[in-house]
Amino acid sequence: MNKNVINHYKKLVEFLGIALGENYEVILHIIEKDNSYVGAIANNHISGRTNNAPLTELALKMMKDKAYQDKDYVTNYKGITKLGTEIRGSTFFIKDENQELIGMLCINFDFSKHKKIANDILDLAQLQLNMFSPIKDETAAPKKKTIEDHHDNEMIEYFSDSIDEIVYSVVDPSLLNPNIALKQEQKIEIINQLYKKGIFQLKGAVSQVAELLNISEPSVYRYLKMIDKDKK
Template structure:
């Protein structure tokens, strides 16, 4: 095992502590950047990336060392990482600096989003309603009364015609009654009375329309 920079030794126990606190979906890594070929000197939950002590610096670590644009920052947070297995990670890095404000190490936290991705996929599949023509095409509306169900059905059909009941001719009213009949509204006790009121007609007229519709179907 390589010798750890004395300045970084105090962070080794912190790696273990954070690894236990944050849980198995979070990898905590300590890099000693004085040796980029074997920069990982401490790691918890290494199964996230498949790394162990002695692993080399990542491409981001090398980039940070190369361009130096992070020298004035103390940390960077919540950037995208990808594990060796191809899993997406939410990563953050804290820069460990010496007395001269030079970066000598990095404490990295990589949170695996795999479980959250699977949960999202499950929820997407669970709430998705497939448009299957072999199944019921209408949206089920859970009304609490005959009046409410009849009224909703009436409003939808009237809206589709664009004509208010008081302006409808007889044939237009018959067409409305036909659509309501097809929807099953008249199976409800009291529906005839409710529909008659909405169409500004008598119950006898609605029954007459229904008889005519039945004859047209049977003929």
């Protein structure tokens, strides 16, 4: 993404942040080769993220799966902040003239205040929100899966400030215990999991993963080469 385009979207982030209000967080993700990061953010009190923060695991997976090739945007998926607040997210894919992904514009809606007001109103009548859930039609045909379903599970975005946090969200933390000596097969499997999630598209991911697994950076690159060769 060239400088003029970046500046254009940075102004758009600022505008949307003001126009939509404090309950909407607006984020510009800049996608560059081996370096993807938050380029601009408005109302960041919602997720606590800052400029230059890494992309979330979900954003990386959408990049890895090339979801942008079939869609221009994804809407209304669940997000969970570090404080456990549930929000609703939407992402617009920014593409170049060759339809390659160069950025993502994301809007996260914090509806906690609206939910509280709704609950307070229903409490006055001694009612609950779940009393109004639609009845499931057991005879209905199965709904066709879409990108919003995130394959077999609901599409959920967890917000992280560091590569470490993203790695721990993907890999079983017990396997990253420095007191446990992992076999080579286990290390390769961990790196394979991170590869599938697109973690290595983040700047500094190789060195960070090498440190967490207590191996050298050349070893990480060697394992990645093995994984890439097997996939071909």
